[in-house]
Amino acid sequence: MKLLPSLRIFNKLEGQPSIQDKHxxxxxxxxxxxxxxxxxxxxxxxxxxxxxxxxxxxxxxxxxxxxxxxxxxxxxxxxxxxxxxxxxxxxxxxxxxxxxxxxxxxxxxxxxxxxxxxxxxxxxxxxxxxxxxxxxxxxxxxxxxxxxxxxxxxxxxxxxxxxxxxxxxxxxxxxxxxxxxxxxxxxxxxxxxxxxxxxxxxxxxxxxxxxxxxxxxxxxxxxxxxxxSEPTEPVEPIEPVVENPEPTAPVLDSTKLALLITQSCNQAGISNLIEPLIASTELADEATVQAALAQAKAIRDLCVAARLPECAVEYVKAGLDTGAVRARLFDRLVGSGGGFEIDNSLPQNEDPVTAVKAKQPDASSIWTARQAAQSQSSKGARA
CATH class of the missing domain: 3.90.226.10 (2-enoyl-CoA Hydratase; Chain A, domain 1)
Structure with a gap:
């Protein structure tokens, strides 16, 4: 039993769900x-x-x-x-x-x-x-x-x-x-x-x-x-029935696809994933780009929930799906032993909190101040 944050990931299907490696x-x-x-x-x-x-x-x-x-x-x-x-x-x-x-x-x-x-x-x-x-x-x-x-x-x-x-x-x-x-x-x-x-x-x-x-x-x-360890049989995807299909959109060129990634990432607050997305999708087509954008957002959410937002770039660049990301985060959090739980609260922000460091002593300043104090003391004694 785990104490976890409140991010939700789930899939809904029509009819009884088939048994696959999914939620x-x-x-x-x-x-x-x-x-x-x-x-x-x-x-x-x-x-x-x-x-x-x-x-x-x-x-x-x-x-x-x-x-x-x-x-x-x-x-x-x-x-x-x-x-x-x-x-x-x-x-x-x-x-x-x-x-x-x-x-x-x-x-x-x-x-x-x-x-x-x-x-x-x-x-x-x-x-x-x-x-x-x-x-x-x-x-x-x-x-x-x-x-x-x-x-x-x-x-x-x-x-x-x-x-x-x-x-x-x-x-x-x-x-x-x-x-x-x-x-x-x-x-x-x-x-x-x-x-x-x-x-x-x-x-x-x-x-x-x-x-x-x-x-x-x-x-x-x-x-x-x-x-x-048993191999799972591939499941043929079920194509949805569309009564009034819209005309197929024209294929966008690579420049427009790169712009789509850039704008979408900026709007979603994941601008650090622009380059990994361009590299992983190779700007193949709009469907590939849209799917990668959706997955990148999900990966970012998982990493933020696990308090490891810095891992998102690595996982997107590697082309991992959300299942693989969950496994990677799991191993990062607990290592080879112990429990598998994470804190029951969402991080306040996605950026790691910068540690407050004490000011380091300046040896030369201390020496100068000490010499000045001694000089002032000598003058007072002579007066």
């Missing part, structure tokens, strides 16, 4: 008015770099008629604890209408979120993962003591969320399982009371878009890690 977030209502069912797919990280509670609650409220059954399907490595808690409480308020379904994995904050549903169904081949909250911090001893206290309080919130779903669970055993980072099968989750039913198994890649995080956990099952 998917989709809500839909199906059936006639008297047999309507609302389905929500939370496939990806919860919080900053995935599906925020704010977006989830607003979208669900816009679709909910107050009477239809609601099914919320999860395939998530977790993310921001507080977003997970907000989703947990939103599902809890729906009462008996709400069913939480784990299609592949509900780990960390996602396990907290799904336990807010009145009824939880875990697929035969799916898992829940529960563990202690993580974060990282910097500062003095008192600052770090405050962080440790906050983590202790966060743990109590997590325990309360699980006990709300499984009131008869042995609390000592629950705390032991949480502290040990425990991966629960569907049947183990039912036995503990964190799930109500074992559902039919479905072949789903387990959060491959979050492979870097999966590998950082201490006890990730080998079966899930093995899936990370």
């Amino acid at each position: 998917w977030y989709n809500l839909k209502a199906s059936g006639e008015a008297d047999q309507r069912t609302i389905e929500v797919y939370v496939y990806g990280e919860i919080g900053t770099w995935g599906i925020t509670a704010n977006q989830f609650v607003r979208d669900l409220a816009a679709l909910d008629d107050g009477t239809s059954p609601i099914v919320v399907a999860f395939n998530s490595i977790g993310g921001d604890l507080f977003d997970g808690l907000a989703i947990h409480n939103a599902l809890s308020r729906l009462g008996e209408r709400c069913t939480g379904r784990v299609d592949a994995l509900a780990a960390s904050a996602a396990s907290v979120a799904v336990c807010g549903a009145h009824r939880v169904v875990v697929a035969e081949n799916a898992m829940l993962m529960i563990h202690n909250p993580w974060t990282y911090a910097s500062g003095g001893a008192e600052d770090l003591r405050k962080v440790a206290t906050a983590l202790d309080q966060a743990l109590e919130v997590i325990i309360a969320a699980y006990k709300a779903k499984a009131p008869d669970i042995d609390e000592v055993e629950l705390r032991r399982l949480v502290n040990a980072e425990t991966w629960l099968t569907a049947r183990e989750a039912v036995a503990l009371g964190l799930a109500d039913e074992v559902g039919d198994g479905v072949q789903i890649k387990a959060c491959l878009g979050q492979g870097a995080v999966m590998q950082k956990y201490k006890h990730t099952p080998k079966a899930l890690l093995d899936q990370l």
